Amino acid sequence: MSWKGRTADIERPPIAEINALASELEGQGRDLVNLGQAILGLPPPVKAVERVREWIESTSLHVYAPDPGQPEAREAVAGFLRERKGIEASADRVILTCGANQAFVNSILAVTRPGDEVVLMVPGYFDHDFAVKLAGCVVREAPLRLEDGRYAIDIEALEAAMNERTRAVVLVSPGNPSGMVATRRETERLCEMCARRDVWLVSDEVYDLLTFPPVSHVSPASLGIHEKVIVLGSFSKVFALASWRVGYYAGPADMIEESIKVQDALVVCAPVPSQVAAMGAIESVDAYVPAAVEALIERRDALMDGLRGWSTVEALAPEGGTFLLARLGVVDDVEFCKDLLRETGVVTVPGSAFGAPGCVRISFGNQPAERIAEACERMRSFSA
Amino acid sequence: MSWKGRTADIERPPIAEINALASELEGQGRDLVNLGQAILGLPPPVKAVERVREWIESTSLHVYAPDPGQPEAREAVAGFLRERKGIEASADRVILTCGANQAFVNSILAVTRPGDEVVLMVPGYFDHDFAVKLAGCVVREAPLRLEDGRYAIDIEALEAAMNERTRAVVLVSPGNPSGMVATRRETERLCEMCARRDVWLVSDEVYDLLTFPPVSHVSPASLGIHEKVIVLGSFSKVFALASWRVGYYAGPADMIEESIKVQDALVVCAPVPSQVAAMGAIESVDAYVPAAVEALIERRDALMDGLRGWSTVEALAPEGGTFLLARLGVVDDVEFCKDLLRETGVVTVPGSAFGAPGCVRISFGNQPAERIAEACERMRSFSA
Numbered sequence: 001m002s003w004k005g006r007t008a009d010i011e012r013p014p015i016a017e018i019n020a021l022a023s024e025l026e027g028q029g030r031d032l033v034n035l036g037q038a039i040l041g042l043p044p045p046v047k048a049v050e051r052v053r054e055w056i057e058s059t060s061l062h063v064y065a066p067d068p069g070q071p072e073a074r075e076a077v078a079g080f081l082r083e084r085k086g087i088e089a090s091a092d093r094v095i096l097t098c099g100a101n102q103a104f105v106n107s108i109l110a111v112t113r114p115g116d117e118v119v120l121m122v123p124g125y126f127d128h129d130f131a132v133k134l135a136g137c138v139v140r141e142a143p144l145r146l147e148d149g150r151y152a153i154d155i156e157a158l159e160a161a162m163n164e165r166t167r168a169v170v171l172v173s174p175g176n177p178s179g180m181v182a183t184r185r186e187t188e189r190l191c192e193m194c195a196r197r198d199v200w201l202v203s204d205e206v207y208d209l210l211t212f213p214p215v216s217h218v219s220p221a222s223l224g225i226h227e228k229v230i231v232l233g234s235f236s237k238v239f240a241l242a243s244w245r246v247g248y249y250a251g252p253a254d255m256i257e258e259s260i261k262v263q264d265a266l267v268v269c270a271p272v273p274s275q276v277a278a279m280g281a282i283e284s285v286d287a288y289v290p291a292a293v294e295a296l297i298e299r300r301d302a303l304m305d306g307l308r309g310w311s312t313v314e315a316l317a318p319e320g321g322t323f324l325l326a327r328l329g330v331v332d333d334v335e336f337c338k339d340l341l342r343e344t345g346v347v348t349v350p351g352s353a354f355g356a357p358g359c360v361r362i363s364f365g366n367q368p369a370e371r372i373a374e375a376c377e378r379m380r381s382f383s384a
Numbered sequence: 385m386s387w388k389g390r391t392a393d394i395e396r397p398p399i400a401e402i403n404a405l406a407s408e409l410e411g412q413g414r415d416l417v418n419l420g421q422a423i424l425g426l427p428p429p430v431k432a433v434e435r436v437r438e439w440i441e442s443t444s445l446h447v448y449a450p451d452p453g454q455p456e457a458r459e460a461v462a463g464f465l466r467e468r469k470g471i472e473a474s475a476d477r478v479i480l481t482c483g484a485n486q487a488f489v490n491s492i493l494a495v496t497r498p499g500d501e502v503v504l505m506v507p508g509y510f511d512h513d514f515a516v517k518l519a520g521c522v523v524r525e526a527p528l529r530l531e532d533g534r535y536a537i538d539i540e541a542l543e544a545a546m547n548e549r550t551r552a553v554v555l556v557s558p559g560n561p562s563g564m565v566a567t568r569r570e571t572e573r574l575c576e577m578c579a580r581r582d583v584w585l586v587s588d589e590v591y592d593l594l595t596f597p598p599v600s601h602v603s604p605a606s607l608g609i610h611e612k613v614i615v616l617g618s619f620s621k622v623f624a625l626a627s628w629r630v631g632y633y634a635g636p637a638d639m640i641e642e643s644i645k646v647q648d649a650l651v652v653c654a655p656v657p658s659q660v661a662a663m664g665a666i667e668s669v670d671a672y673v674p675a676a677v678e679a680l681i682e683r684r685d686a687l688m689d690g691l692r693g694w695s696t697v698e699a700l701a702p703e704g705g706t707f708l709l710a711r712l713g714v715v716d717d718v719e720f721c722k723d724l725l726r727e728t729g730v731v732t733v734p735g736s737a738f739g740a741p742g743c744v745r746i747s748f749g750n751q752p753a754e755r756i757a758e759a760c761e762r763m764r765s766f767s768a
Binding site: 001002006007010039042043049053056061062063065099102111112115127131200245254258259260261262266268270271272 | 385386387388389390391392394396421423425426427428433436437440443444445446447448449482483485486489493494495496497498499511514515518519520551582584612620624625626627628629630638642643644645646648649650651652653654655656657658
């Protein structure tokens with residue numbers, strides 16, 4: 001490379017390596033079971049697609065929407081936040097984006113200056129790490145605390161990672177790859193700490209409605225403790241609309257106003273047909289989500305049951321999301337995932353992609369229960 | 385505002401003000417003619433929409449595409465670059481994005497570090513200014529040279545704006561708002577200078593096929609003079625697909641590889657239905673573009689003719705794009721545009737939004753010739 005830009009400081013997670021190997025094996029005619037991608041392998045709500053079809057039929061000029069989104073899409077998201085998450089939201093405090101990653105980037109760029117610091121919890125989502133570094137900011141990591149078979153927010157670890165340059169703390173709940181859903185008490189304590197220190201709390205809630213009873217998701221924005229909370233959401237996970245790239249964020253009025261500058265420079269506006277799909281999805285919550293969660297629980301159970309007979313891994317029961325994290329008896333998780341893939345045809349993701357070396361993330365959202373059971377049978381025959 | 389992030393350094397262009405006034409007047413029942421937005425006010429190619437319809441019918445799972453784009457979409461763009469722009473492009477050097485703005489952001493983030501400098505030509509496109517500042521980089525402005533009734537690239541001014549921190553020079557041709565199309569000779573000299581100084585040349589070509597004969601667009605990537613050229617393109621302008629938010633960039637292999645990290649963090653991938661629309665658009669070039677340019681020329685002529693009788697402005701004949709820049713006899717172009725809008729109902733954009741104070745950008749792409757003629761009649765009755 002003849003130049004060194006800021007991307008040189010970013011190491012791509014080993015997922016590309018695994019995917020390349022998977023493609024190679026597929027090319028050889030191997031029957032793979034993909035337990036890699038963190039998605040819901042179901043068709044999206046019928047109404048989401050139907051609304052887009054109608055929009056196409058009724059649209060002649062395909063022009064830009066206002067930067068923050070179509071007024072009716074902003075109102076639909078605000079209504080969703082009020083009704084489903086208990087957040088006092090209004091349309092003028094919502095911006096539609098090209099997926100939740102863009103919502104995260106908009107948020108970080110709006111609340112930081114280069115050189116500022118952002119605290120991420122680990123294990124965590126690598127794109128947040130990328131985005132903070134691309135913004136010219138410094139990532140500080142605070143470990144989650146593993147206790148009683150679940151990950152918990154460690155307020156002391158967070159405080160230890162903070163200093164006068166800290167501008168934001170990022171919460172991902174349900175957590176990727178941890179499968180953790182922050183409890184109400186944890187969320188309250190986190191809000192109190194952020195309020196006391198006057199730092200932004202960026203709350204990534206892309207798996208919000210995908211939780212397993214009795215656990216349910218509590219948004220920090222619903223608690224009324226801290227003003228500076230930015231909520232990020234997505235239609236890719238809960239509504240299986242990943243291909244449409246549509247998400248949103250909601251925050252205080254001045255933050256939303258400032259961040260429109262970022263929105264204009266990055267994408268102008270979210271794709272309009274995707275905004276239409278999002279509105280159709282929101283109309284479908286009652287018809288769609290309970291059945292999706294039921295399917296997800298069946299898949300989760302198939303994976304948990306299937307892993308029980310495999311001494312190589314120790315799986316953590318997930319509280320939400322579409323995957324679980326399992327601890328390995330071996331250290332090199334990248335080699336483990338490659339060997340597993342080569343020998344059994346099962347695709348998983350090395351934990352070191354998420355700051356969890358010695359672990360493996362296994363997704364259950366993407367495959368029917370029978371395929372998961374079959375994958376487990378194959379995996380049980382494998383010992384690292 | 386209780387915090388000061390990097391957006392505080394960015395002043396939003398006065399377009400929002402004009403739009404707010406326009407909405408207010410529209411609310412009062414005023415008949416407005418919008419000569420503000422820089423778009424082609426025509427329906428997109430039939431095939432673009434048709435392809436999306438077919439894709440919707442044949443798709444059950446709406447999953448992510450690979451980060452850089454669907455393989456067939458990347459190949460389609462590469463073919464377009466080879467056949468229509470004479471660029472030796474291959475699919476693996478193309479990345480589909482959520483519009484050309486995102487392509488610009490990806491490029492800047494991949495080739496700079498915070499504190500680096502980027503040279504922009506003025507008058508120029510404000511979102512480039514925003515994006516460079518958001519990246520934590522420094523904008524250096526180099527004026528275009530006005531001679532013989534057109535804007536020209538001023539190599540000496542560019543060199544004067546450069547120093548050892550300069551990482552990139554940005555060319556927008558056809559230029560917004562200048563209407564300039566860089567000549568072959570200008571483009572060669574620009575490439576030579578960038579090669580000599582080893583800086584990136586980011587070439588925004590979103591209006592590429594919208595030029596007025598005998599003028600045509602020459603991409604610096606087609607000349608074989610400089611390796612470090614990044615070409616940005618869009619389907620919003622030439623193919624009237626703005627609502628779908630789809631664009632692309634093409635560059636050297638190592639730059640493309642590095643920038644995938646940015647792509648993943650920002651949007652994961654371009655919206656898949658939008659990639660499908662883009663492929664349909666590319667198939668339609670021969671059927672669609674000549675007629676679009678013909679309509680555009682008719683509209684341009686209506687505007688140029690109509691402005692001739694109006695002593696208040698001196699219009700520059702555009703060589704490409706969907707607008708022209710006109711010089712005013714008055715200094716305060718923002719007040720001028722507001723007064724013009726209030727008195728005549730014609731929406732225009734103040735030049736100071738683009739670093740051209742005392743000017744006004746008047747778009748002709750967005751309205752039929754008769755409406756433009758009518759707008760001119762109204763404008764001629766107005767004297768600042």
